[in-house]
Amino acid sequence: MTELAVRTTPIPGLLVIDLPVHGDARGWFKENWQRQKMVSAGLPDLGPVQNNISFNQAVGVTRGIHAEPWDKYISVATGRVFGAWVDLREGPSFGTAYWQEITPEVAIYVPRGVGNAFQTLEAPAAYTYLVNDHWSEVAQAQYTFLDLADGTAAIPWPIPLDQAELSAKDAAHPRLAEVTPVPPRRTLVVGANGQLGRALAARWADRSDVDLVGRELVDIADPDSVDAVDFSRYGTIVNAAAHTAVDAAETPEGRRAAWAVNVTGVGRLVEAARAQRAVLVHVSSDYVFDGTAPLHDETEPPSPLGVYGQTKAAGDQLVATLPDHYIVRTSWVIGEGANFVDTMAGLARRGVDPSVVDDQIGRLTFTEDLAAGIDHLLAARPAPGTYNLTNEGEPLSWARIAAEVFSLTGHDPSRITPVPTAEFYAAQGTAEGDGTVAPRPRSSVLDLAAIEATGFTPRPMDEALAAHLRS
Structure with a gap:
């Protein structure tokens, strides 16, 4: 069984959390969010106020890249996804990319201003995320977007995007050179x-x-x-x-x-x-x-x-x-x-x-x-x-x-x-x-x-x- 651990990535503040999963013939159990243990391990105190689930029925469903005005804690309850993140914040790490598969044993902490995307590799996939601010139309107007196929980020999508399922809106996002960096608060x-x-x-x-x-x-x-x-x-x-x-x-x-x-x-x-x-x-x-x-x-x-x-x-x-x-x-x-x-x-x-x-x-x-x-x-x-x-x-x-x-x-x-x-x-x-x-x-x-x-x-x-x- 994996020990609880928090790992850094090339994107400042983007963290990978290794989650212990207890399982037997009946199934498995995990503490998906455990504030005391995770903060002690080095995770910021997220303070979640909303829990969202994206249910993806088919392999190849691809969503993103969205940078939102809040922090997110991402995991999956079922299935397997390929996650990708690009730093869209103003500063020296702007444009830095990181990717990793997410299974029930892995969670990702995404700080505000870092673009987030995923692709379903094993379906059905229940992609869950905690956020520390409430969604609103005003907040959505503050999103920053990046093209999934941006050549600078060069994300190696396991399923080529021309064979994946994505929305027309996600396919029309700007390239990195056209993105206005997210300013610091x-x-x-x-x-x-x-x-x-x-x-x-x-x-x-x-x-x-x-x-x-x-x-x-x-x-x-x-x-x-x-x-x-x-x-x-x-x-x-x-x-x-x-x-x-x-x-x-x-x-x-x-x-x-x-x-x-x-x-x-x-x-x-x-x-x-x-x-x-x-x-x-x-x-x-x-x-x-x-x-x-x-x-x-x-x-x-x-x-x-x-x-x-x-x-x-x-x-x-x-x-x-x-x-x-x-x-x-x-x-x-x-x-x-x-x-x-x-x-x-x-x-x-x-x-x-x-x-x-x-x-x-x-x-x-x-x-x-x-x-x-x-x-x-x-x-x-x-x-x-x-x-x-x-x-x-x-x-x-x-x-x-x-x-x-x-x-x-x-x-x-x-x-x-x-x-x-x-x-x-x-x-x-x-x-x-x-x-x-x-x-x-x-x-x-x-x-x-x-x-x-x-x-x-x-x-x-x-x-x-x-x-x-x-x-």
Whole structure:
């Protein structure tokens, strides 16, 4: 009896699966699709939603070559067929062909964009296939076709095509030179008008496969807005949208808004990514922790103090249910737009001597580095999960950072007055947790070992700060 095994082919992603078949005088039995065993053996998690059977009554029936906008898992229940596949995807393997007989002991995993065809060698043949998207007329309009007799693919059909039975439509498909390659699925960035969205736009400015949409086009808090998006076009979704008004989230209206975006809206993106088997990149926050640990790693359970942190922690849990996801946890984000560094620089220029809290410790994260880290994760594709990402360097208090800003802009850093958080808010007649001010974690220092182990090291914070102020 054959052992379960997954074998590669010259076409990237096209896999041959050897299936154990148990038989005796009564007949045979096989586990045609067994998710746990097959994924463990190296097969992608297909996630089938539809099971189709093509029953072929006569030897010589030939069908194809069709490249479809979904992945397929092919096998036969009875009979024997000759299968042929041609890579019709854009890229260096375009036009690569592979063929093999399929019997009950063999299955084939066909990734989207790879043209598929078969010819019946032993009839009747029940050719079965699982697919991970539902057929529709809209989906069929996205098929890409190739002539069965294309000379470049040079498929050695066991039964010559002039003696085979095929439809007039299949016989009229274009030759390879006339085929428009299937493009890779695109990347969608939601929240493109925010600080991170702008940094991603700059990072990916030379890419033609990225769609950046602001809230005016896709508002994840609005179900109708999300439902209007055709997510089938996207293999990657980057969620740069968030409700980040930390103090406003403590108010009744702000609490509802924070949950609508950071939890319910994130849930909509999670389900869209799940339906399309897309990778979802989601940005998390140091506010998911209470700040009592001096250093936070990715294994620390959430312990949020305020509403904003609670909504971010809840959104993270939703994203973590996806098999293919990256939660990028960051802190103290600085980018294009209103931010702490630019505020301090403005105060220095105007002659204002501010009091700044000195008992909250962390590292800045410049959006250029955050965007670079996201780009790295999507290119390197390490194990899915959570990765902390801030700038490198010695953790500092807000007061120390403010003093650095004053110094780097040519002003006296002693103009900064360090004060405890409680005193800072007391001077304004407020207090953390009073319904107008969110409680802050005292330590926001994130352990960077995991992302650095993937090959990405962010810039030192002092270097990034100086570069930001120069620009």
